[in-house]
Amino acid sequence: MSEIDHVARRRPASTQRWAGLIAATLAILSVASPAQARxxxxxxxxxxxxxxxxxRDIAPGTVLKTRTVPYHVxxxxLPIKTTQLLYRSTGQLGQPTVNVTSVIRPLLSLGRQKxxxxxSxxxxxxxxxxxxxxxSGGLTLGGLIPNIETALIAPFLAQGYSITIPDTQGQKANFAAGREYGMNTLDSLRATLSSSAVGLPADTKAALIGxxxxxxxxxxxxxxxxxxxPDMDxxxxxxxxxxxxxxxGHNLHYVDGSILWAGIMPMAIIGASRSYEVDLTPYLNDHGKxxxxxxxxxxxINVLGQYPGLTWASMAKxxxxxxxxxxxFVEIVNDLIMSTGGTPSAPMLIRQGAAGELEGTLGNKPGIGRGDGVMIAGDVRSLALEYCARGVKVQYGQSELLSHVGAAAAWIPETLLxxxxxxxxxxxxxxCAWIAPGNSLAPIPAP
Structure with a gap:
């Protein structure tokens, strides 16, 4: 399979020009389309x-509001009915929250519902x-991504699957808050399967993909x-x-100084501060602030390729x-290490790229090694091996010649099958027996 690496070759100035063009297009569409009223x-x-x-007295997953909207691109x-559900969920610190999921039913579905x-x-x-x-029809620059993903869910709809798409980051957009992402997803399943407006049978099974x-x-x-x-498990x-x-904690060092992905660092700092209600600005210098x-x-979209060479050292005191x-920082990143929250019961398919150099990220940092440009292959192998050791059936695939974008192209058809x-x-x-050893996933020692 050929590598999809045009993003990596795009100059930062070109990225900004494209972002400006897309923003202008959205502005025109917002005037010309029904979305202006949303x-x-x-x-x-x-x-x-x-x-x-x-x-706090309402069970997680309880449906609080329901509405029906056309699916928009x-x-x-489009002539596709979508049921949106407001439901009770749980935040990163365990606080009660509300969240929204969008449920799309296929036009034709035969046999047992799936x-x-x-x-997203x-x-x-x-x-x-x-x-x-x-x-529901809203238009934002960052909202282009969910629109693009319509092409990814279309094959499942065509085969008769129902799709639920939760707002995984929650109402405050708590970027990278993994536990909150997971609870929002599980409570979305609860809401979807209990909603009379959605109408799925009580014995409906589900699969998670992302x-x-x-x-x-x-x-x-x-x-x-x-x-x-456990009811959803x-x-x-x-x-x-x-x-x-x-x-x-490893990924921060991996993207440090990279060409395409370095801008993810300040986004992660903001997301961590927001989700854990911790102020990290006292550790930043004027540039970081x-x-x-x-x-x-x-x-x-606002940071990809637009902060080439940005380092932690250039932002910190x-x-x-x-x-x-x-x-x-240490407490937060240790709390977000995958596999520390439990063990999956169902089988897993994991695909990871390892040609991050195509996207401008070096793969020679000690203790980190190669990745796809933003995610680290050695860490993902260790996660797979950890779950193998716990008895989970894991099918792991590493794309040696593909970066983050390219590996996605390999993952999509593999996932469908x-x-x-x-x-x-x-x-x-x-x-499991064929997965090469990876990096240590040990927590960072407290300073």
């Missing part, structure tokens, strides 16, 4: 809980970039399901993911040139 989530009453019962409605929970890779600090807003940011939600949902949502037939963020302020509502010297087999009841494949 309120953003922060202003839309549908996203707000207005009941008298305190949220770039603001234009449900896909598709976790919308990766944004802006609550207006949520999939539910894009699906790439990159969607893999964060998929993996954390899979590992949290036995403890947080019994329904999950498998989880497929690719481009996986396993040990965030400027980026922290500028990117408060940034999408991945001299006494904090290593992030491991910051106690709050693998998911079909899980619902057909076929025996899940596993290749």
């Amino acid at each position: 309120l953003p989530p922060g202003q839309d009453p549908f996203y707000q809980y207005s009941g008298n019962t305190p949220l 770039v603001g234009f409605p 449900l896909i929970s598709y976790q 890779f919308y990766d944004s600090l802006n609550p207006d970039d949520q999939p539910s807003y894009a699906i 790439y990159s940011g969607g893999a964060i939600a998929t993996e954390w949902a899979a590992e949290l399901a036995p403890s947080y949502a 019994r329904r999950i037939v498998g989880s497929s993911m690719g481009g996986v963020l396993v040990h965030p 400027m980026l922290h302020e500028r990117l408060q509502k940034a999408s991945i 001299p006494e904090y040139q290593s992030p491991e010297t910051i106690p709050a 693998w998911i079909n087999d899980r619902f057909a009841g076929r025996r899940a494949p596993q290749n």
Whole structure:
């Protein structure tokens, strides 16, 4: 398979020109299409809980509001009915929250009903970039990603699957908050399967799929399901993911100074601060604080390729040139190491690229090694091996010649076939004995 690496070759100035062109196109469409009347989530009453019962007294996954909207692509409605559900969920610190999922039923479905929970890779600090807003007709630059993902879910709809698409990051856009992603996903399943408006049978099974940011939600949902949502764990037939963020502390060093992905660092700092309610700005220098302020509502589209060579050292005060010297940082990233929240019950398919050099990220850093440009192959192999040791059936594939974008192209058709087999009841494949050793996933020592 040929590598899809045009993104890596794009100059930062070119990225900015494309972003400007897309923004201008969206501005035109917002005037010309019905989407101009759609309120953003922060202003839309549908996203707000207005009941008298305190949220803490409502069970996670309970449906609080329901509405039906046409499915939109770039603001234009399609003749596909979508049911949107406001439901009770749980935040990163365990606090009661509300969230929204969008459920799409196929035009034709024969035999036993099947449900896909598709976790978007919308990766944004802006609550207006949520999939539910894009699906209901909203237009934002970051919301382009959920629109593009329509092509990824279409093959499942064509085969008769129902699809639920949760706003995995929650109402505050808590970027990279893995546990919250997972709980939002599991409670989305609860809401979808209990909703009379959706109308799925009580015995419906589900599969989880997601790439990159969607893999964060998929993996954390899979590992949290036995403890947080055992009622949903019994329904999950498998989880497929690719481009996986396993040990965030390692990834910060991996993208440090890279060409395409360095801008993800300030986004991660903002997301961690927001989700854990910790202020990390005292550790930043003036440049770091400027980026922290500028990117408060940034999408991945706003940073991809636009901060080439950015380093942690260029953002931090001299006494904090290593992030491991910051106690709050260490506590946060250790809490986000995958496999620390439990063990998945269902089989897993994991795809990871290892040609990150194609996207401008070096693969020669000690203890890190090669990755896909933003995710680290050695960490993902260790996660797979850890679950193998715990008895999970894991099928792991490493694309040596593909980067993050290219490996996604390999993962999509592989996932479709693998998911079909899980619902057909076929025996899940596993290749644990052939997975090469990876990196240590040990927590970072406290400073």
